[in-house]
Amino acid sequence: MKTPDLDDLAAFACVAKHRSFRKAAQERGVSASALSHAMRALEQRLDLRLLNRSTRSVTPTAAGERLLARLAPALDEIHAGLDDINALRDTPSGSLRLNVPRSVAALLLTPLFARFHQAFPDVRLEVVTDDRLVDIVRDGFDAGVRYGESLAQDMVAIPLRPLPRMNVVAAPAYAERHGLPRTPGELKHHACIGRRFPSGAVYAWEFAQGGEKLSVAVDGPLLLDDEDLMVSAALDGVGLAYVYEGRVAQAVAEGRLLRALEEWHPPLESLFLYYPSGRRQPAPLRAFIDLLRQMGRA
Numbered sequence: 001m002k003t004p005d006l007d008d009l010a011a012f013a014c015v016a017k018h019r020s021f022r023k024a025a026q027e028r029g030v031s032a033s034a035l036s037h038a039m040r041a042l043e044q045r046l047d048l049r050l051l052n053r054s055t056r057s058v059t060p061t062a063a064g065e066r067l068l069a070r071l072a073p074a075l076d077e078i079h080a081g082l083d084d085i086n087a088l089r090d091t092p093s094g095s096l097r098l099n100v101p102r103s104v105a106a107l108l109l110t111p112l113f114a115r116f117h118q119a120f121p122d123v124r125l126e127v128v129t130d131d132r133l134v135d136i137v138r139d140g141f142d143a144g145v146r147y148g149e150s151l152a153q154d155m156v157a158i159p160l161r162p163l164p165r166m167n168v169v170a171a172p173a174y175a176e177r178h179g180l181p182r183t184p185g186e187l188k189h190h191a192c193i194g195r196r197f198p199s200g201a202v203y204a205w206e207f208a209q210g211g212e213k214l215s216v217a218v219d220g221p222l223l224l225d226d227e228d229l230m231v232s233a234a235l236d237g238v239g240l241a242y243v244y245e246g247r248v249a250q251a252v253a254e255g256r257l258l259r260a261l262e263e264w265h266p267p268l269e270s271l272f273l274y275y276p277s278g279r280r281q282p283a284p285l286r287a288f289i290d291l292l293r294q295m296g297r298a
Contacts, residue, residue, distance in 0.1 A: 008042045010075055011035060012050060016060045016068045017138065027097075027140040080280045092283035093122035099136055099144040102129040103227055104271065107163055107246040108145075108297060116291055123284045131225070132198040137276055142285050148270035155274040158289060161297045162268035164245035168205075169257040173237040180260040181240070184216050191239030192218035196225050205242045207264040218242075231257075273298065 014024040015035065025032040043050050050064035060068055100109060105127055116125060128141070136144045151157055170180060174191075181187050184207045195203040202223065204215040220239045224230050227243050234241035234248075235256060241248075251257040273292070275285065292298035 004042055004045055006078075008038055009071055011038055012042055012064075013068055013071045013075055014140070015039060015051065015058060016064055017072075018140070019058050021058060023139065079282075091120050091122055092287050094282065094284050095124045095126065096143075096282070096284035096288055097126045097128070097141045098288075099128050099130055099134055099139070099141045101131050101145065103244055103247075104145050104163065105129045106227075107244060108160065108271075112291060112295060112297070115295065116288065119291060120284065120287050123287065125284075125288075130198075136274075142282060143273055143275040143288075145271065145273050148272055151272060151274055154277050156277045157272040157274045158292075158298055160271045160273055160292065162271055164249075165265045165268065166206075166242055167245045167248055167252075167262075167265075168240055168242050168260040169231075169234055169248050169252065170240045170260060171235055171237040171256065172258055174234075174239065175258050177237075180258065182261075184214060184261060184264055187216050187218050187240070190218075190220070192220035193230050193233050193239045193241045194218060194220055194223040195227075195230065195242070196223050198225070203242075206266045207261065208266045209264050213266075 011024070011028060014027055015021060018024045018027070021032040021035050021039075025035045028035065039051060048063045049061050050067060052059045052061055109127065113125070116123070133146070133150055134141075134144070136142075145160065148157070168181070178190060181190055184205070187205065192205075197203060202217075204217045206215045207213070218240075222233055222238055224233070227247055230241040230243055231247050231251070233239070234243075235251065240260065248257050252259060273289065275281065289298065
């Protein structure tokens with residue numbers, strides 16, 4: 001038996017972890033066909049079948065499960081060792097993969113990109129915007145950003161600066177035809193642009209005034225899953241949109257959108273950058289967290 005290449009073994013571990021050539025290929029930056037070819041070559045070298053393949057799934061065989069159980073901790077130790085010496089460099093190198101909700105990436109992280117690249121030119125930063133709740137360990141991310149109620153207990157959580165408040169907005173043309181709501185209860189008489197989450201749930205608009213909190217299940221002619229589309233629809237007079245202030249501040253300042261229910265802003269939500277507690281913090285992630293703190297975002 002020829003000794004397998006370490007890179008091929010790491011590729012196998014990635015496929016076995018994701019149970020998907022496509023996801024593993026995305027993480028490793030190669031094509032799924034190239035990864036599949038490499039796995040067949042590895043199996044031929046070992047003279048063992050490591051993966052069961054079907055049109056819908058990829059699963060490790062008994063031999064594959066046994067190999068993965070020994071490989072995973074060994075690969076973790078290798079990565080930790082490389083990261084230890086990476087910390088001795090003047091600037092870190094390598095890659096950093098983050099999973100972040102779309103609104104958070106647009107409003108909180110975008111201003112960091114140029115500064116991060118300037119400070120750490122040898123780090124490749126990848127930000128995947130996704131409003132779904134994902135398993136960052138299973139999906140190959142170094143860290144993620146989520147709201148406090150979504151975090152698992154085995155995660156290290158670093159508080160981030162809250163996002164701007166939510167605003168109810170409408171185009172002047174809509175306000176001329178239908179007026180603007182003065183209380184959340186009046187929303188039932190208005191055309192509201194709804195938001196559907198990746199889970200399938202439709203967002204009930206949340207409000208607070210003093211000690212009173214309430215949520216309103218709104219209705220209207222349009223249901224979307226993207227804030228930019230919601231803002232565009234509101235600008236076109238389709239109805240009321242409920243979006244983060246940072247998305248509409250310029251349009252409000254220019255008079256293209258009007259705010260409503262300004263006294264009913266909900267409390268700011270707790271936002272966290274998180275990563276697994278049992279895993280060594282890689283140097284690129286430490287550098288990113290340091291920059292967040294320097295720029296007042298953590």
